[in-house]
Amino acid sequence: MVMHPEHGCVGYFSLLTDSINLKPNKELKQKWESKGIRFNALPALKIGRLATHKDHEGKGIGRTMIANILLAVLTSIIPKAGCRYITVDALPNAVQWYEQLKFKKLEKAKEHQHNVAMYLDLEELFTAFINKIKETVGDQGHASTGHPPFYYP
Ligand SMILES: CC(C)(COP(=O)(O)OP(=O)(O)OC[C@H]1O[C@@H](n2cnc3c(N)ncnc32)[C@H](O)[C@@H]1OP(=O)(O)O)[C@@H](O)C(=O)NCCC(=O)NCCS
DSSP states (O other), X not given: OEEETTTEEEEEEEXXXXXXXXXXXXHHXXXXXXXXXXXXXXXXXXXXXXXXXXXXXXXXXXXHHHHXXXXXXXXXXXXXXXXXXXXXXXXXXXXXHHHHTTOEEOTTOOTTOSSEEEEEEOHHHHHHHHHHHHHHHOSSOOTTTXXXXXXXO
């Protein structure tokens, strides 16, 4: 929950573990197969519910919640458990909002589903995050021990 000292709860989100089934998502499946990796599904973290209080929309609270989710994934989840994607079953009127945040629609969303299945690939973000750290602290092992400056799987 995002709490404001005067207004109380101005936003909230919930997260749950998830996976993307690659079978119906040919583009993603081909991407992995081109690297010689034949997985049926890939690990993800799902945004279950995310909303900003009506009176406080358009103040950046939604984006801040997404930023906090991404930061938590990069720093707390990925170092401990595999997670390649963020997923969300977006309400139809929020699809464009997620698209602005680089989420893409999953292929072949079920016809009867009201919500639109979307995903964000964490690769680019994670690589940029690690490269920035390396750029800051250097990528060379310690001169006497050869130990790298940090370990990030
Ligand atoms: C979608 C939602 C989470 C956005 O939250 P927010 O706190 O208003 O978002 P932010 O303030 O971070 O972003 C606002 C920007 O997104 C744009 N935006 C807001 N809602 C949008 C929508 N539904 N579609 C496209 N753009 C949208 C605004 O125009 C604004 O753009 P600007 O910065 O260029 O002016 C909020 O409107 C909401 O809770 N909606 C109802 C529940 C919902 O749809 N949840 C998401 C589905 S899981």
